[in-house]
Amino acid sequence: MSTRVTMAVAVRVLTQLRRDHRTMAMLLVVPALLVALLWWMFKDAGPVFDRIGPALMALFPFIIMFLVTSVTTLRERSSGTLERLLAMPMGKLDFLLGYALAFGVVAALQSALAVAVSVWFLDLDVVGPVWLLCVVAIVDAVLGTALGLFVSAFAQTEFQAVQFMPVVVIPQILLCGLLIAREDLPDTLHAISDVLPLSYAVDAMEHLTRSSSTGEVWADLAVVAAFVVGGLAVGAATLRRRTP
Amino acid sequence: MMKSPVEVTGLTVVRGGRPVLTDLDLRLQDGVTGLLGPSGCGKSTLLRAIVGVQQVAGGSITVFGEPAGSRPLRDRVGYVTQAASVYDDLTVAENLRFFARVLGAADDRIDAAIEAVDLGRYRDQVVGRLSGGQRSRASLAVALLNDPDLLVLDEPTVGLDPVLRRDLWQLFHRLADRGAVVLVSSHVMDEAERCDRLLLMREGAIIADDTPAAIKSSAGADDVESAFLHLVEAAA
Numbered sequence: 001m002s003t004r005v006t007m008a009v010a011v012r013v014l015t016q017l018r019r020d021h022r023t024m025a026m027l028l029v030v031p032a033l034l035v036a037l038l039w040w041m042f043k044d045a046g047p048v049f050d051r052i053g054p055a056l057m058a059l060f061p062f063i064i065m066f067l068v069t070s071v072t073t074l075r076e077r078s079s080g081t082l083e084r085l086l087a088m089p090m091g092k093l094d095f096l097l098g099y100a101l102a103f104g105v106v107a108a109l110q111s112a113l114a115v116a117v118s119v120w121f122l123d124l125d126v127v128g129p130v131w132l133l134c135v136v137a138i139v140d141a142v143l144g145t146a147l148g149l150f151v152s153a154f155a156q157t158e159f160q161a162v163q164f165m166p167v168v169v170i171p172q173i174l175l176c177g178l179l180i181a182r183e184d185l186p187d188t189l190h191a192i193s194d195v196l197p198l199s200y201a202v203d204a205m206e207h208l209t210r211s212s213s214t215g216e217v218w219a220d221l222a223v224v225a226a227f228v229v230g231g232l233a234v235g236a237a238t239l240r241r242r243t244p
Numbered sequence: 245m246m247k248s249p250v251e252v253t254g255l256t257v258v259r260g261g262r263p264v265l266t267d268l269d270l271r272l273q274d275g276v277t278g279l280l281g282p283s284g285c286g287k288s289t290l291l292r293a294i295v296g297v298q299q300v301a302g303g304s305i306t307v308f309g310e311p312a313g314s315r316p317l318r319d320r321v322g323y324v325t326q327a328a329s330v331y332d333d334l335t336v337a338e339n340l341r342f343f344a345r346v347l348g349a350a351d352d353r354i355d356a357a358i359e360a361v362d363l364g365r366y367r368d369q370v371v372g373r374l375s376g377g378q379r380s381r382a383s384l385a386v387a388l389l390n391d392p393d394l395l396v397l398d399e400p401t402v403g404l405d406p407v408l409r410r411d412l413w414q415l416f417h418r419l420a421d422r423g424a425v426v427l428v429s430s431h432v433m434d435e436a437e438r439c440d441r442l443l444l445m446r447e448g449a450i451i452a453d454d455t456p457a458a459i460k461s462s463a464g465a466d467d468v469e470s471a472f473l474h475l476v477e478a479a480a
Contacts, residue, residue, distance in 0.1 A: 008345030
């Protein structure tokens, strides 16, 4: 592993993003806009926004980063640049960590904006520390990055990569406790939701809005972080220096 | 016998269930070697195998005594693919800066590489807006960043202006004079004269391996294209 190479990848990815103004603007603004839309929908319907707002702040960075990463990495595979890099003194993990770092930075900005809008403008009640809400959102975004890197190995085209979203992401959204509390799921589905990372991400967000104790939040975060590490490790295993 | 920088023994590569190379032997010499043959004859596959990015079904390839693609070779071998492997949304200079960081090459190598491929005027242009020839030169510049001991170039001169093509061949010879082993593929037979040695390839087999002059005289032909035809007909 080499910090020099990891940083080189991260700086390069950020430079590419900076050049793509439209993507950058959408990455930063869309989550905040979606949260605002949700607030508006439930404005006259009681405290629904307070209940599902936090879960969505876990979801948006996860979904967006999943999509962005799977498509970007696929582009890197199909353009031949990945092959070139792997023929150079570049560790597989350096490559993945560079991406995770760059998208982590974007996720931090994205989440900070969504959290700021929710807490200051939309009066989302957060009992726990607001900065920790940002931390959870960032870890969720990096989770999306890790899973996106992983699925990009199984897609031959960008078209296929995008279709991994309904496979990998939507079941997690359905089972994460957003639509129905996880305790009320049938036993089998509850057990499944226990091994899906997004469930822990949403749990962490909900703890933060309801309680000022942070112990459970850190425990949930640790689970999500473990999935991130696992995703990156499996992602590294899917990078092949030799291809058919 | 002196050890050659690249030794290929019994190389077999199967792609998509079809054998592309079968039991191929090859010993590369110093200098500029041209790998010539028609499109689809297996040139790129052979080059990929030498660089170590191709899955092989059998045989062995050593480069400077190490197995192809192994860790000690990764900063000694420069490889330029046929399609430009650079980032379209970065400028020429940004691309080179990135690859220089990865290779651990000094910053002054960036300008030297840009000058070597004559892209000075375009250094701050986004690669995606350059012409095909300019993009492949940007891709070539990346391989020049760290003075590789073995430079493997897959059709680097396709579609280039004759003046630039001549300049690039001079560059390849300068690199070879400094001690690099240069292997260049081309499907254009008239580039043969620019090489120190030639490998003629057809349908996955090397049909000639010698200097251009020796290949022509042994086939009794005036140019390499006729020699190629002669060799193919003699084998039939």
